[in-house]
Amino acid sequence: MDQRAMLLEPMDMPNPLFPIKVHRHASREQGLPMFPIHWHAHMEFLYIQAGEAEITCGSELYRASAGDVVVVNSRELHHGFSRSDNLKYDALIVDLALLMGPSSDTASTRYIERMADNSMTFCGHIRGDKSVTSCLSALIHELDEKGYGYELAVKSLLFQLAALLVRDYVAAVRGAEDSRVLSSNLERFAPVLSYIDEHYKDKLSVEGLAGQLGLSRFHFSRLFRSLTGRTVTDYVNIVRIGHAELLLRSTSLSVSEVADATGYNDIYYFSKVFKRYIGTAPSTLRRGS
Missing domain, CATH: 1.10.10.60 (Homeodomain-like)
Structure with a gap:
C-alpha cells in the first residue's frame, strides 16, 4: 500500500451513483475512541444525539454534547473520543460530487467545488442552530425511509444545508494553490502520523x-x-x-x-x-x- 494513503479512509457507498450515507454509533464507556485519526475527500457531519464527545478536526478540539453538530471538512484530519457513558451520534457522509451537474454553473464553481477541494472550509462546531439540526434530521430521515423520490428530497436538503453553511459558518476561503499544497502535505505526512500512532x-x-x-x-x-x-x-x-x-x-x-x-x-x-x-x-x- 502507498504509505501516503495510510490515513485515507476507504469510503464505500451503498449506491455509488448516489454517494451519501449515514451511520449510527453508540459508546457505553467514557474514554473509548470514536474513530482513529484519518481523513477522506468527503464532507462529514457528526450529529450528537446523546452524551458528550471530544473531537479534533485539523488543529481544533471541540467538546460536543447532545444537539451539537461537528462539521468535518473535506481532506481534514480528524479523530475523536467518547466523554460519557451514553454517547450516541449519527455520522452523515457525503461526496459533494452528488451536487455537481455535468456542466458547471455558478453554484458549483463558487461554492460546491470549493467545498469539495477544501479551498472553502467551515467552522467545525455548530451549537444551538435549529435550522442546521432540522435540516440534518430531515436528511437522515429521508435516507432511513428511502420513500419514493427520496433522492430528490436528499439533494434538495443538501443544497439547503450548503446554503446555511455558506451564509453563517465559513471559516476560511483559500486560493487553489494553497488548497493543493495543504492536500499534498497531508498525504506527505500521513506515514509519519501513522508511525506515531503505531x-x-x-x-x-x-x-x-x-x-x-x-x-x-x-x-x-x-x-x-x-x-x-x-x-x-x-x-x-x-x-x-x-x-x-x-x-x-x-x-x-x-x-x-x-x-x-x-x-x-x-x-x-x-x-x-x-x-x-x-x-x-x-x-x-x-x-x-
Missing part, C-alpha cells in the same frame, strides 16, 4: 520523524504544526495520553504500568502530563473507575 510506546524524536521524510528538524516542525496545529511533542503526548486513559478505564493495570505501556518511564512526569490533558490525576481516574 509506535507511541517507543522513544520518538523530532529528528527521527523528520528523517523519515528527509526534512530538517526546523522544516519538519514548521510543516507539522501548520498541518496539525500542534507541536510534535504536544501531538505525541495527546496520542499517548489517549491510550493511557483507555487503559486506566478498561484494564486492571496499575498507574505505573500504564505509564510504562504508553511511553513514559517517569511516573511523576506521566502524572503531570496526564493531568494537563485530561484535567485529573491518573490515580484519581483509576479510583473512580
